[in-house]
Amino acid sequence: MPPVTEADAGYRAGIAALAQGTPDAALPLLQAAERAGEGGGFAALNLGLALMQLGRLSQAEAALTRAAAALPDHPEPYFRLGTIAGVRGEAGRAEALFLAALDRAPHHVTALAALAALAEAAGHLAQAADLVARARAADPEEPELELAAARLALLRGEAEAAAAGAAAVLAQRPAHPAAAKLYAEALLARLDPTAALAVVAARAAEDPFAAGWALAAARLHAAAGQPAAALAEWQAAALLAPEQPEVLALLGLALDEAGRRAEAEPLLRAAITARPTDLDLRNRLATMLWRNGRSAAMLEVLDQAMVEFGPQPTLMMNRALALNAVGRQAEALESADAAVPAGGVLALVNRIAVLPYHPERGHALALRDCGRAIAAKLGPAAPAVHRPREAGRRLRVGLLSGGLGRHPVGWLTVAGLEALPAAEFSLHAFALKPREDMLAARFRACCAGWHEMQHRSDAEIAAAIAAERIDILIDLGGYGESGRLFVLQHRPAPVQIKWVGAQFSTTGLGCVDWMLTDRWETPAGFEHLYSERLLRLPDGYVCYAPPAYAPPVTLLPALAGQGAAKGVRFGCFNNLAKVTPAVLTAWARILAALPEATLELRTPVLSEASAREGLLARMATAGLPAERVTLLGGVPHQALLAAYGGIDIALDPFPYTGGLTVCEALWMGVPVVSLAGDSFAGRHALSHLSNIGLPDWVATTPEAYVAQAVARARDLPALAAVRAGLRARVAASPLVDAPRFGRGLAAALRRAWSECCAMG
Structure with a gap:
């Protein structure tokens, strides 16, 4: 950097403000300095840094481009431009810019680390490890590099080394959320949640004021299906590290899951203010608003993020959901379509979630084709698990759902499931969302087994289902908000059925054997619209459970209390x-x-x-x-x-x-x-x-x-x-005739099982 002269007073003041962590104060000073020609290209470079810190990426990109032109041999403009490209999901452009920074400074540590992260994301673990090693040779004391090495160790299956690396980072930075998360994941790779919690408790006893151990414990409690204990640990971490935006965000999400929405939103917004270039935080806030039925507010967050981050697939997918929810169906499908080329299978799932609402394109053939596209992207399912296949024995039926409570799934299934003959079927719930209400109590009462699966991966959920020796698995989530339909790709049960819960079309998946339906939903001749076989119940496909608190029916409003009829x-x-x-x-x-x-x-x-x-x-x-x-x-x-x-x-x-x-x-x-x-x-x-x-x-x-x-x-x-x-x-x-529905459902399930047995 050239020497600063008296003529560069404005530039110098801007640098000082930036160094003090006040980019909003530095901004006008650096803008004026660049206009006055102060600081050479460094005014534009530092202006770009200030704009990045404020989350104004489009303006930052323009300033850094000017800096690169003025300072062609300096690595920093290229590295910062690469960072913006990476934040926007432009991996190819980011890599080129990071390489340009390394051309100018071969030992640029952060550029090496950024390239390693890109390689890791692309699955090139050996390349990532080489880049991390080069960066650590240049700066062996940097904790972020140790964390990167530990993360790669876990990906290679070296859980003990990963835990040691994450613990070493926490020793230097006691409130590091990513290190705490990795430590918890590494423990879970070797231990069950209870044993892992004991290890973390011992660590916390040694250093009770380190927020990282509370963060790790929160992750482990969540994995064990203990949301209340997890929330208590998030709160403890926030008390120990109130300055950490990511900790605030995690506490906000936990409060949201606990139904404490008024407390949750300010925390997430504060985290975004502190880290405006963190796209993940924006998406987390959008998701929270979505779950709370505030789709218009969600759309505002996403539209603002689009200005700075560009049309990234995650933003486009979330935006499709928000547009759909406020009644802008055509725009929603356009946004979903735009995410498909780069968004992979999740973008196709997003597309099928909004497609049925489209006034012209939401027809059965289009939905079938979208389901087939998802199946093609996923590839073949795992082989079916083996179970003893005696046609007449008592069957173990699994329920996979986040709606086992006061939810449309609950109101439309609980009465029928209660009516299944217990001598023939035992129910086992694999709950994807904790619920404590009167319908949840009914589900628990009629289930012989209950397993909280909220924070488990698809493979872990499938393994739990297989371990319970489930004969018939019923998915009650589909492609909906809390659905985990891809668990069925692991084939944890010999018979797999789709029923209520985002049941708007075929799934398109070969791993779903049957669709529970009726003669009105899918009359004869509709079979070609479904990848599943149609398992028609004798009456309707649901059994409604009217709430006991429903008020009495009133007189017809158009006539009630009137001397003459009024408008309908x-x-x-x-x-x-x-x-x-x-x-x-x-x-x-x-x-x-x-x-x-x-x-x-x-x-x-x-x-x-x-x-x-x-x-x-x-x-x-x-x-x-x-x-x-x-x-x-x-x-x-x-x-x-x-x-x-x-x-x-x-x-x-x-x-x-x-x-x-x-x-x-x-x-x-x-x-x-x-x-x-x-x-x-x-x-x-x-x-x-x-x-x-x-x-x-x-x-x-x-x-x-x-x-x-x-x-x-x-x-x-x-x-x-x-x-x-x-x-x-x-x-x-x-x-609403539960006994009648229970008999029909029992016969349908028995038919599906008998045909499975006949196939050997």
């Missing part, structure tokens, strides 16, 4: 992902034909102002009058059910129709007008309405859907009669 109030309580432009257009036509009618939309995302504004804009495009539509956010479940007391007719969306929402509306006395499609998701309502004897409420074209809604609304006496008897009709139907 339509309602839709589905999420906005299902409310497509075609749906809004159909609703506009219905309201146009019924000048006194109104519409109520209720879903959690409508609590967010930007989501409401976006929906109002789409309504205006469709011709749906805003003054006749009420937009309401989420409420507790009992209040949601009570809200049906103000609805005369429910309007089901399409092409992804309602499932649990249809069951709830019917139980609350509100009939549902629906439009059947050809996908599994497009026929949920048809199944439920047919199962209670009301198939004539289902249309087959948008025109018939509109005509159906208008005709039903104009016949208030008939509508009142339907409402008065609807709960009794549902109560007497197979939809």
Whole structure:
């Protein structure tokens, strides 16, 4: 660096501010210095560093490019540009820039370390090890290099060496989250969680003020399925190292999982402020907002990240989910499609998750083709595990799900599973999310075995299932948020079945032998749309468990307490992902034909102002009058059910129709007008309405859907009669007849097992 002169006073002040850790103060000083020609190319270089620290990567890139032009022989501009490329996921460009830095300084330690990380990510472990060794020769005291070497040791299967390396890093940097994580992983490679926790406890006793041991213990408690103990360790780590952004982020995520959302979000946002170039933190915040139903806020986080980090696959995938959730289905699929070339199998899973909501492309053939693409990317499944195959013996049935509690999966399966004859079947839960509620208690009561699997890998979950000698494994998660469908690729059970839980289409996977269904979801002739064999139940494919706290059915609102009839109030309580432009257009036509009618939309995302504004804009495009539509956010479940007391007719969306929402509306006395499609998701309502004897409420074209809604609304006496008897009709139907459903499910499972036995 050239000597600083009196003429470089502004540049000097900017450097001082940067050295003091105040890049926001350094920024205007360095900008002015560069404009004045102070500091030569070093003003642009340090301006780039300040902008990077503030997370303004696009501006930093421009400044560093100017620095590289002004300082062609200096390695630092190239290294920093490579860092930005790496953060953006541009591995090839990052490698070229790091190599350019090494051309100018062959012993540039951080460039060597960065190249090692790229090699490790690409699976080139020998190359990574060579680069780490070169870097350590240049700087043998750097803990990050020791950690890199330890991580490579674990990847080579050298768990003891990895643990020793991670422990050495923690001895120098006691609150290093990555070192603590690696230490926990290395212990788990050799020990069970209980033994590993004992090792960490001994370490902590020697140095009780080192946050790293609390961090490692938190990881181990999480792996053991002990979320409360893990949270306590995250809290202890945050008290010991309150200045560590990553520790704050981990505590925030743990608080979120514990349902303490108000405490969680500020911690994650503070971590992002401290480390604005950490893309992973942005994605973690986005994921937390998603889980909490704040999709509009999630979209804002992702859009801001896109400006600085570019169209990285993880951002594009998360953005697809957020766009879909706020009702922008076409844009969601575009974002999902854009992630596919570089995003691998996870991008294809993301695509199939948003595809069924698309108003034109969400049909069964497209979903089948997407499932096949996932299967092709995964490759063949493992060979099926061997089990004694006596056709008539008692069977061990595994349930793989994150929804074994108050969740759509719970409401639609628990009663039927309870009704399975215990003499013929024993149930074993492999729970992917801890739940403590009344439905979770029912699941626990009917299961002979319970295994918390939340923090286990697919292979570990499969091994646990195989160890329990499961004969029939039922997946209840699919390609949904907490699904772990790829566990089935390991073939831990001889018979593997897909049932409720993101059951919107075929999975496309050869490892899924059967799809539990019914004659309405998949009538004869639909077989070519599924990779699974269709295991049709005698009635509907679900058994609804109405909540005991559901309020009584009210009188028809259009007639109740009125001297004369008033306008019908339509309602839709589905999420906005299902409310497509075609749906809004159909609703506009219905309201146009019924000048006194109104519409109520209720879903959690409508609590967010930007989501409401976006929906109002789409309504205006469709011709749906805003003054006749009420937009309401989420409420507790009992209040949601009570809200049906103000609805005369429910309007089901399409092409992804309602499932649990249809069951709830019917139980609350509100009939549902629906439009059947050809996908599994497009026929949920048809199944439920047919199962209670009301198939004539289902249309087959948008025109018939509109005509159906208008005709039903104009016949208030008939509508009142339907409402008065609807709960009794549902109560007497197979939809809620658990003993009947249990017999049908038992016969279906026995058939699947018998055919497996016959195949040898």
